[in-house]
Amino acid sequence: MAHAPEPKCPVRPGDSCSLCYPGATGPQDCGLVWLVREDPELSAELTRLKAELSA
Ligand code: SF4
Numbered sequence: 001m002a003h004a005p006e007p008k009c010p011v012r013p014g015d016s017c018s019l020c021y022p023g024a025t026g027p028q029d030c031g032l033v034w035l036v037r038e039d040p041e042l043s044a045e046l047t048r049l050k051a052e053l054s055a
Helices: 031-038 040-054
Strands: none
16 A cells, blocks of 8 residues: 555644544544534534634
């Protein structure tokens, strides 16, 4: 397999995935990412944070 790019953590903008969530093998099956995406308030907060970081 070709050299895989380091996955970024979707819930910690700017950071790479450090597999901090128990059982996660990457952002694609991270329970915390799932939780944030499912929660309207948390996903709004994340959107705000990303906008702030890219400003
Ligand atoms: S395990 Fe999940 S919360 Fe932890 S760094 Fe990776 S994507 Fe982010």
